[in-house]
Amino acid sequence: MSFESIDRLITETLTELCLSQGITRPKIVLEIPRQREFGDLSSNVAMTAAAKCGMSPYALADKLAAAFTTSADGVEKVEVAGPGFLNFHLAPDYFHRLLAEVVHSPGEYGDGDEGGGARWLFEFVSANPTGPLNVVSARAASIGDSLVKVFRKRGYQAESEFYVNDGGGQVALLGASAKARLNEIEGRTEVAVIPEGGYHGDYVIDMANAWRTAHPGEELPDDELTGRWTADLVREGQEETLRRFRVTFDRWFRESEVYADDRPDAVVRKLKDLGLAYEKDGALFFTASRFGDEKDRVLVTSDGRFTYVVPDLAYHLDKRTRGFDRAVDLLGPDHHGHSIQIQAGLKALGLSEEFLQVMLVQQVNLKRGGQEVKMSKRAGVGITLDELVEEVGVDAARFFFLMRKSSSPLDFDIDLARRHSEDNPVYYIQYANARIRSILRHPDAFEPGDDVDLTSLVEPEEMDLLRAVARFPWTLSAVVRGIEPHPITVYLTDLARTFHLFYQRRRVIGDDRRLTAARLTLCRGVAGVLAEGLRLIGVEAPDRM
């Protein structure tokens, strides 16, 4: 009997007992209790529904429990405990069958259909093409990529997108900076001044040199053209960096594409038509304060240019037009004000408030030797994603970025991340997998076969492992509910720990062939879940370390 069928039987029984009466089924029906003695699953329905059913929690719980003792297979016993909890103890057989499924197709274990094919677009990183990616982008890349993978696994049509801001003033500033660098290289020092707020990083020198190589002897174009050319190069570098970080995007969407059909104009026109825009001080304002913003916002500046929010609104409308049911934006903490503007704008333009979900990914504090490592992309100093990966490796970096909830600032301990030792959680998990693979490689190991008899798996360490395996789909479901991949790292650490304990106390390969076969199968199942879990967070699961 599965979670779902228990859920169903509770609902049916409840309906029978309390009859219609317009009673709505309580929300939380089943959970995995913290304490082992409370069973494998527990339910609080008796307490939440007691008043509505006109019974005491105990009386209701007893009646519900009775429904199970008669008809449920897979459920070993149902107890009423505490203030009225229903505790379900599942039979070992339930877990044995589950394990057989896992081993049969480990890549499909944890698949779900709660998405129902809904189309979700995840936009993340979306860094300006004006410099190398920094570590906040790296964190967003880890989070976004994992979300897409998990959402797909749970039945969503999830896609990833990188929005390239190649149209703004920052790009022209990059162009001016590159020109200054080129002038500097070629000895025209009197015009080799990087403008106020420009880009000082060494990569700009590389860009200048690249320009010269590509255009020998040519005059320098204006800032904007130089900027666009340079930005293209920077963007390619970002894509390459992300590829090395094992993050690829379904689409790179350029701001310039938004301009193609004069869509920013259309946005402004529509807001005007709706009477939600007005002129003041020579600029055009949007009545954002009527849609939850703290004040009205400028759409068109007094010198006739669109502010950032206009093409961005057009871009988000485009997401809807392309047929996405929901859009999720992962933004840096400095974009908070902007996200409110976008939400207000989309609401004004008639989109439902649920359409866009903004997740603010909090900052990353790099620490080395106990000291904070400061960074500033615009000044060209600090740690880039490339440098971080070179120092700690992709596996550690991706895992560390998911060790905290994305809404919490993350302290990234570089020393710990590069340490290949027991206190590094990445290796702790990978080690569990490598250990299993090593057992499976053992000369006395064998292929248990599909009809393996698992009934001998009854020891506490074995049951703990089976329960941990059973929690995997549960964990993924939590990721989807919270739009937050962090539970995966917590889960994998726990699964690895449970395995290490099992390994320490129970020998897999022994004289009893039936028991050996069962335990080999258990090992394969655990390794399968570890590998699939690691895949979802972009971390490798090596057979040897």
Add this chain to the structure above:
RNA sequence: GCGCCCGUAGCUCAGUUGGACAGAGCACAGGCCUCCGGAGCCUGGGGUCGAAGGUUCGAAUCCUUCCGGGCGUACCA
């Protein structure tokens, strides 16, 4: 001022859409390799869940206020 995020063990953090005596790692103290990988395991001490009210059968979790910390608050993107 306003907005968002965060205050849980000495340190870093879990705590599943409120649930049954608050968990883990690190650090500290002690133990475990004839035997499938010791990158591992076991035992132990440690917490008025920032504070005070409120809602509830039940609160670390929800509401209010306060205290403390971080970030943001542009006719930049």
